[in-house]
Amino acid sequence: MDEMKSSEEISDGLFSSLGMMVTDASLAGDEEALEAAHEGLRRQYGRQRRLRDGQGDAAAELRGRLLGLIDVTYWALRRLPSALQLSLDPTSHAARFLVEVARQPGQSNAQLAARLDVDITEISRIGRKMVDADVAWKRRAWRQNAWDITPRGQHYLEESGLRRSEPDPAPLPRPQLGDFEYFAGVKVRPGRLSGVVTDARGTAIARAQRDLEPVWNADAAVTVLAAFVHDLLAETPATRAPADAGRVGLGVEIGGHVDAARGTVVYAPNYATGAGWTGFSLAEPLRRATGLPTVLENDANALAQLEETLTGPGTGRTDAAVILDHGIGAGLMLNGRVHHGAAGSAGEIGHVVVRSDGPLCSCGNRGCLESVAGTDAIADEIRALTGRTAEGLDAALALLSNDECRKYVEEVLGRTGEALGIGLSALINLTNPDRIVLYGPAGLVSDGEFESARSFMTAVHKTVRKQAFSTAGDDVTLTAKPYHDEVGALAATAVAMRRLSRDGR
Incomplete structure (x- = not known):
């Protein structure tokens, strides 16, 4: 695959060599080699499409040969023995998929892709493999897939050591400042607020949305946001004491220039004509209004920190x-x-x-x-x-x-x-x-x-x-x-x- 990546033209010899290696890996049941070949071929196919789009029959034939090998590796992976006999590598996408589904059943393809940092098509491929092995199953939740683990899958996780069977954890001790049991997050759009509450592990346990009228000054922004946060926490019985600052932390994100250290919106031109969400302190007044330690961040910076998490x-x-x-x-x-x-x-x-x-x-x-x-x-x-x-x-x-x-x-x-x-x-x-x-x-x-x-x-x-x-x-x-x-x-x-x-x- 490295040779293919560095070659302007892919020779017949390279195709023949890769074909022989894929055959050997299929006969040996070498999942790691087959996955490496499958992913490398997919990347190479995308590269050739970008390089040779519109270059005629020769380019189309080259892509056809790549697609043929992609199909071979796909079906070889599908025909491998059940994952229960494969002893999954704990760091593989398949093992992480199974552990994540067991940790939080009901996640969609998109949520799993975000959690595992893989393409959504990879989640579909892994999911089919897990279904075939009878360790996971999917159902429809509105317009999305929702994934759950089967008893066989739970048993496999425990037997393989990927996830040990443990009793429910004891209640956490009363936290000191900086130790939080829950986190509330609010996304601010010009016309809508969206909120979520998670536990300390990052599992979402409550959600809410509300249309937002134009906000022209800091006092109005704080009033509207504080009411929304109060209602959001009211959806979660465990967080109905918002004044208890030791239990819940609050994060707010907004598009535009945000001074995160001072908790101020410096300039947010997309949010309204004129003053809008611009030029006022938000985090500290919101902390006083809600009783919750509060931080403010730009939307893209918040996504970067989510990825890091x-x-x-x-x-x-x-x-x-x-x-x-x-x-x-x-x-x-x-x-x-x-x-x-x-x-x-x-x-x-x-x-x-x-x-x-x-x-x-x-x-x-x-x-x-x-x-x-x-x-x-x-x-x-x-x-x-x-x-x-x-x-x-x-x-x-x-x-x-x-x-x-x-x-x-x-x-x-x-x-x-x-x-x-x-x-x-x-x-x-x-x-x-x-x-x-x-x-x-x-x-x-x-x-x-x-x-x-x-x-x-x-x-x-x-x-x-x-x-x-x-x-x-x-x-x-x-x-x-x-x-x-x-x-x-x-x-x-x-x-x-x-x-x-x-x-x-």
Whole structure:
């Protein structure tokens, strides 16, 4: 696979050698080798699509051969003996999947993908394998899969030592300041509040949403937020004593320039015309109103801290989380610490100018990345080109299936994906990160599920490869994850966990 990655042309000899090795691994039941080949082939197929799209029959034949080997490794993995006889590697995705499902039954594909930091298609593949082994099963919960462990799976975890059978833990002692049993997180949008309550392990135990009227001053913001937090905690019997600051910590996240150290909203132009959520202290007044230790953070910085919580500290590593929403921002984790900059505005790639003659941005400049490639900008441009009155991004992206509109939607997705790729390339060239996680609407980032996302992400990847300096584009792992408001609220709880714990950073 390494030779294939470094070769401009893939020779017949390389295909033959890999085919023989896959055959040997299949006969030997070597799951590790088969998974390595399967994942490497999938990456190579994506690379060849980016390099050779539109290059005719030879390129199509090459991709066909790769797909053939991908199918061989897929079916070889499906036909391996039951996982109960395989003794799963505790660090493998399959073992972590099973442990995570046992820890919190009912999680969806997207939630498991976020927990395990893998692509959602990998969760589908592992899930099929677990179902075949009768160690897990899935059911439909509204429009999503929900995963549960079977008695056989629970038995396997206990017998293998992956998870020991233990009695329910004894109640925790009354915590001192900094030791919390629960965390509440609130995502603030211009027109909606979303909240979640988790226990100290990060398991969500309550959720709520509320429409938000325009807020013009600090007093009104504190009043509205405090009432929402009170109602959110009232949904959870264990947290109905919010004044007990030793038990519950509160995190709030908002898009825009946030001074996290002082707990102030410095500048949030997307939230309202005029004053809006701009220029006032929020964390300390909210602490007084709720009785809860409170921290405030920018939305992208909160996502970066959520990723650090999910994957564990990456000592000596640079990671970034990018949020593609109405606005666009980046959160940077340098050696396990979030990088805020001199006054909290680090990572504002949404206000990097990518088109000097572009549309007017909410910040007052023209052609900022978010005014070109933010979700509102994409939907507006699709409506303008197609002449259709599609309400919202999903409706605009759905016009891709309309023959009369298709070419216009593809044009917009290609152009805006290129713009985002320019912004990400600037981030990559400046910070040389090991990993970037792109959070955005499923219709733009879930390229395994939506044609619109395939068009958009193809343009993103192509531009990053073209514009990243030297080997920086190859050095970074770019992962995309679907984003919704509950993810933002969970990110706020992750900030509270890190900042309010004894050793939080």
